[in-house]
Amino acid sequence: MNAKLRIWRVVPTSETGAKAPYFFVETEEFKLEKAELAAKAKANEASGLSRFDNWHMSITRMMVRKDKFGRYWANHQ
Numbered sequence: 001m002n003a004k005l006r007i008w009r010v011v012p013t014s015e016t017g018a019k020a021p022y023f024f025v026e027t028e029e030f031k032l033e034k035a036e037l038a039a040k041a042k043a044n045e046a047s048g049l050s051r052f053d054n055w056h057m058s059i060t061r062m063m064v065r066k067d068k069f070g071r072y073w074a075n076h077q
Contacts, residue, residue, distance in 0.1 A: 003028040007072060008039040011058040012049045020049060024062070024072065036061075 006027050012020040025042045029035035036059070043057045044050040050057060064072040 002030045004030055004035075005066065006032075006035050006039070007062045007064055007066065008036075008043070009060045009062050010039075010043040010047070011060075012047055012055055013058050015054045020047075020055075023047070025059075026066075 006029075008025045008027065009022055010025055011022045023046065025039050025046065027035040027038045027042070029038050039059050040057065043059060047057065049055040062072070063075055065075055066072055
């Protein structure tokens, strides 16, 4: 099966507009729709704020690459 590494930025946001510190989630699903669902599940699992009804996770796909040390770098020429 083919895998494609996608990196997602997750920003926990409350109903009042307060934002908690963001974090990153990685998925390796081949289809984008399945990768987005997996990212939402991983984000809810990683954050304790997802237990509360007034917090939701805002997920954005990042256009970065990961080097051998685990750091994220912006794609550039």
